[in-house]
Amino acid sequence: MSDASTESAASSRIAQALRDDILNGSIAPGQRLRQEDIAERLGGSRLPVREALRILAAEGLVQIEPNKGARVPLLDPGEVETLYRMRERLEPLALSESMAKLSSADLAEISEIQRRIEQGVDVTEFLILDREFHMATYTGCSDEHLMLSVVRLWNSTQHYRRAFMSLTGSGRAQIVNAEHRLLMEALERRDAEDAELYLLGHIRRTRKELVRHPEIFSTGS
């Protein structure tokens, strides 16, 4: 997901494993992460686990309380709404920084991902492909600070996006596909203004749908 090159072997490996578990839903928000359990399950001692937890805390994927341990944060609707508002501001910027450097090969790959989205409608698969689609549109953005922030925002809201998709099914697939198509077309025209606008609308509409379904935020435990 994020830059694995900046971390050492064991810490990075454990962080990646935990990140995958959190993002694919194996570890749910609110769940506590005991250091010894993780060390035993993933191999290694508690020390790299502690460092891995700090890495994840940096990404907002876990919350560390002194002497109380780490847990996956439970977000309330207001927090998720703000995270989406941040996406609305930052991702159009990433897109505009990216667009100029997108090669035709990049555009072809984006198109291919969208083609696959329009075929398979599995919820799990959609979450992966939708993320790949948007990240592919940002490949030209070379600024790592900006991209780290964007990835953080996606990671922090991943669980609620999945909860929303599981709840509503793929009924909105047509709308999403239309928005993606418009975005792609603007990218091919190299029209940054339009691309930013379509992306903003896409994220904003999703935010409004999310806040209309507060049942997503029930703990469920």
Add this chain to the structure above:
Amino acid sequence: MSDASTESAASSRIAQALRDDILNGSIAPGQRLRQEDIAERLGGSRLPVREALRILAAEGLVQIEPNKGARVPLLDPGEVETLYRMRERLEPLALSESMAKLSSADLAEISEIQRRIEQGVDVTEFLILDREFHMATYTGCSDEHLMLSVVRLWNSTQHYRRAFMSLTGSGRAQIVNAEHRLLMEALERRDAEDAELYLLGHIRRTRKELVRHPEIFSTGS
């Protein structure tokens, strides 16, 4: 600076000390941070130092390379420009989220900070007060994700802001004061639209001034 409550005693204490050293310029960009030196200087073993370095890495204040240690990142003009573009997008959002909850006491404090800025023109003092001014305008923003991002952006660019101020002196003080006054007046009118606009202009003008002075980014060593 950021939330000290989420970290344990020693790690948090060391991280705070290092953060202060980096932000006030005692530790310059490019400088390497040897774990044992820090442990000896600030007390404690290398372990809490390692955790502190991870905390700072999360905030973008240091860069960790596996088996090579931590150093304060050296930013190029393009990176700083993007960080400022991110500020232009995020801080107006923080301001609009904050404004509704700003009490008249908050507004009085903001006014008091600005009054002090207009008196003392010391560079070091200005950097502190200017930061206090803007953070005071965000006190009503309760979303910690957004505020963490904003603080990160300020921290990452602090060194270059100081370099710029040291270079140009306080010649631009009148412009900054005018912008601050306009912003304050919009806040008092509870006009979110105007406040966002003035803030955007304030940050954007600063960005343009920064990129016009590439000599700020010379290593100097």
Add this chain to the structure above:
DNA sequence: TAGGTTGTTATTGGATCCAATTTATGCCAC
């Protein structure tokens, strides 16, 4: 029986020690 208190257990935080990797230094060959 309910509430508070105390003692026990479980979990995290910190220190020291050892291994692995990198970087610096000096030597040799060309």
Add this chain to the structure above:
DNA sequence: GTGGCATAAATTGGATCCAATAACAACCTA
């Protein structure tokens, strides 16, 4: 004299052990 290579010193990464703090449970008292 310069470039490459080997060796040695320095520095970081990881594991185990011990201490401190918090969660938990049982007990006692009102």
